[in-house]
Amino acid sequence: MWSTVGGNCGSGCREWQAGRMRIVVCVKHVPELESARAFSEGRAVRSTEDGTLNEVDENAVEAALALGEGASEAEVIAVTVGPAPAVDAVRRALQMGADRGLHVIDDALVGADYAATTTALAAAVRSIGEVDAVVTGMAALDGLGAVVPSLLAAELGLPQMTVAHEVSSADGVVTIKRDVAGATETWRAPLPAVISVTDVANSPRLPKMKEILAARSKEVATVSLADLGLAAADVVSRTQVLEASRRPDRAGPELVTDDDGQGGRKLADYLISEGLI
Amino acid sequence: MATAVVYLDGDPREGVLEAVTLARQVGDVVAVAPAPLGSEAVQTLGRYGVTRLVHLETGGVAMDAPAAVGQALADAATQLDATAVLLTSTFGTKEIAAHTAHHLRAGLLVDVGDLRLHEGHLAGSKRAFGGTWDTSCAVTTDRGVATVRPNAVQAEPVQTPVDVVTGALTVTAQVPAGLELVSREVHDSDSARPPLAEAAIVVAAGRGTFGDFDPVHELADVLGAAVGTTRDCVDEGWLPHDAQVGQTGVTVAPRLYLGAGISGAPHHIGGMSASQTIVAVNIDAEAPLVEMADFAVVGDLASVLTDAAEAIREHRAQS
Ligand SMILES: Cc1cc2nc3c(=O)[nH]c(=O)nc-3n(C[C@H](O)[C@H](O)[C@H](O)COP(=O)(O)OP(=O)(O)OC[C@H]3O[C@@H](n4cnc5c(N)ncnc54)[C@H](O)[C@@H]3O)c2cc1C
Numbered sequence: 094m095w096s097t098v099g100g101n102c103g104s105g106c107r108e109w110q111a112g113r114m115r116i117v118v119c120v121k122h123v124p125e126l127e128s129a130r131a132f133s134e135g136r137a138v139r140s141t142e143d144g145t146l147n148e149v150d151e152n153a154v155e156a157a158l159a160l161g162e163g164a165s166e167a168e169v170i171a172v173t174v175g176p177a178p179a180v181d182a183v184r185r186a187l188q189m190g191a192d193r194g195l196h197v198i199d200d201a202l203v204g205a206d207y208a209a210t211t212t213a214l215a216a217a218v219r220s221i222g223e224v225d226a227v228v229t230g231m232a233a234l235d236g237l238g239a240v241v242p243s244l245l246a247a248e249l250g251l252p253q254m255t256v257a258h259e260v261s262s263a264d265g266v267v268t269i270k271r272d273v274a275g276a277t278e279t280w281r282a283p284l285p286a287v288i289s290v291t292d293v294a295n296s297p298r299l300p301k302m303k304e305i306l307a308a309r310s311k312e313v314a315t316v317s318l319a320d321l322g323l324a325a326a327d328v329v330s331r332t333q334v335l336e337a338s339r340r341p342d343r344a345g346p347e348l349v350t351d352d353d354g355q356g357g358r359k360l361a362d363y364l365i366s367e368g369l370i
Numbered sequence: 371m372a373t374a375v376v377y378l379d380g381d382p383r384e385g386v387l388e389a390v391t392l393a394r395q396v397g398d399v400v401a402v403a404p405a406p407l408g409s410e411a412v413q414t415l416g417r418y419g420v421t422r423l424v425h426l427e428t429g430g431v432a433m434d435a436p437a438a439v440g441q442a443l444a445d446a447a448t449q450l451d452a453t454a455v456l457l458t459s460t461f462g463t464k465e466i467a468a469h470t471a472h473h474l475r476a477g478l479l480v481d482v483g484d485l486r487l488h489e490g491h492l493a494g495s496k497r498a499f500g501g502t503w504d505t506s507c508a509v510t511t512d513r514g515v516a517t518v519r520p521n522a523v524q525a526e527p528v529q530t531p532v533d534v535v536t537g538a539l540t541v542t543a544q545v546p547a548g549l550e551l552v553s554r555e556v557h558d559s560d561s562a563r564p565p566l567a568e569a570a571i572v573v574a575a576g577r578g579t580f581g582d583f584d585p586v587h588e589l590a591d592v593l594g595a596a597v598g599t600t601r602d603c604v605d606e607g608w609l610p611h612d613a614q615v616g617q618t619g620v621t622v623a624p625r626l627y628l629g630a631g632i633s634g635a636p637h638h639i640g641g642m643s644a645s646q647t648i649v650a651v652n653i654d655a656e657a658p659l660v661e662m663a664d665f666a667v668v669g670d671l672a673s674v675l676t677d678a679a680e681a682i683r684e685h686r687a688q689s
Pocket residue numbers: 119120121122137147149150153172173174175205206207208210214228229230231232233234235236237238239240241242332478479480497498499507
């Protein structure tokens with residue numbers, strides 16, 4: 094991990110030591126896809142029964158564990174920001190092999206937007222001390238913002254290596270590959286860095302019963318904003334929901350079959366009648 | 371009058387012109403580009419009501435890292451005293467938008483389909499939860515940043531083209547220490563087809579193709595559409611990851627989305643549910659994508675797509 098050393102790079106210079114690594118992984122608790130997701134008073138409704146770890150965050154946990162495998166000693170810390178049920182996301186990460194958890198919970202964070210969520214996550218990362226990497230999923234399936242990783246990198250002043258479908262590291266340097274807008278990019282940065290991964294970056298391990306039981310005794314610290322040195326004013330949202338309404342259920346399709354071999358022609362007729370040709 | 375900055379990373383494409391069209395609801399539109407544009411591009415911007423075009427002078431700092439572009443754009447927005455900074459919604463531009471919002475300490479709205487001012491603050495509407503909810507959000511900060519979903523509106527020229535004032539703007543940009551773009555390989559694209567994220571028509575096909583995308587490409591080309599797919603087909607190696615629509619792929623909201631041989635898993639629907647017209651072709655009348663469609667054909671996609679392409683060609687030949 095990073096340590097402040099003297100020697101030929103001068104005082105204050107940080108040098109990579111292959112020995113120990115500390116990696117933070119951000120895990121979000123999201124409503125189960127099949128559940129009836131809803132807004133109430135401008136906020137997404139959340140509960141334990143129908144919540145789950147954002148699936149691609151399992152890839153983030155796996156990537157964090159893999160990064161640690163190169164070190165002689167590694168500590169992986171799962172962090173979540175969210176109401177009480179969100180601790181389940183941390184528990185899942187602990188079952189997969191994370192060492193300990195940190196759950197930021199505070200009434201002032203109810204309905205937190207990107208900025209407020211990021212401020213809390215960044216403060217949580219700082220509270221951990223020196224960290225070699227912060228790993229996240231590429232997007233949360235409920236908000237689908239895909240912006241928290243970039244915001245976190247900006248807030249922490251770290252290079253970002255986002256939407257990675259391949260991650261490798263050696264000697265304190267991380268290399269990722271990502272596909273964006275018709276091109277494959279390869280980026281490289283020295284640690285510490287913020288890394289976000291896609292669902293094809295790896296195959297998340299399935300915890301066995303033994304690991305599930307062992308995870309129960311792992312420590313999850315519950316902290317408030319005050320514990321992180323933040324005041325409610327630091328996490329005031331910069332956005333507000335003015336209105337949220339359920340869209341009318343779709344009427345159901347106009348259904349035709351191709352049993353008579355006319356399906357393609359009827360499809361063409363529909364497109365023409367809708368002015369789409 | 372308020373100023374709305376619209377970011378464009380090259381010649382103005384349809385998505386950018388749509389953002390410009392929406393930006394006119396907010397105020398005077400200033401386009402910001404990383405490099406100077408050609409005269410044709412400048413004239414196009416004028417036809418859509420852009421009054422000013424500035425290109426960013428960064429003193430040689432490369433404009434490839436989202437952090438650097440986002441910071442430069444924030445600096446420009448401050449100098450131009452912009453109320454709104456607008457970008458089209460893609461993975462890359464959302465990252466830029468995040469950095470811009472960070473530097474401006476501004477509220478950020480992602481994937482909005484319209485724009486307006488709400489008590490002087492940038493506001494917009496977006497779909498949520500797989501297209502089942504409509505929400506309207508506003509920033510609470512003086513400046514706001516928003517990414518605009520392509521195809522939400524039709525780009526509309528102004529009545530009288532504007533003479534665009536062009537010039538350079540010196541801005542600060544910094545690449546995070548040690549971050550390096552090692553290589554960038556542009557995929558051999560079917561450049562004849564429009565980019566997936568911005569296409570007005572998307573023909574997507576899934577596992578029901580069993581790997582044969584010929585009928586899919588045939589119909590897509592007749593319609594001038596982009597081709598999309600599901601993760602399963604990417605996993606099979608049938609199409610590249612760029613073509614994946616969904617949570618961990620591209621978000622699309624075209625005028626027409628046609629999904630053939632796609633079941634409609636929530637991960638997929640999350641990336642296409644804001645499409646205007648949804649058509650499904652499936653052998654299973656109860657597939658979720660069929661159930662959410664406006665029009666559906668129950669049948670084998672290979673013959674349905676081929677017959678549809680043929681019928682459209684005939685229709686074109688007659689009219
Ligand atoms: C439908 C909907 C629309 C919204 N629109 C907006 C909007 O336009 N503007 C706005 O400011 N806010 C918006 N929000 C609020 C926003 O979703 C939350 O602030 C959320 O915590 C972060 O955004 P995301 O879910 O989009 O995350 P993403 O940026 O998609 O998340 C990427 C990764 O960041 C990490 N991460 C994200 N959130 C957390 C967390 N709470 N704890 C731990 N790790 C986390 C995870 O690793 C995740 O995989 C919206 C919320 C919903 C439900």
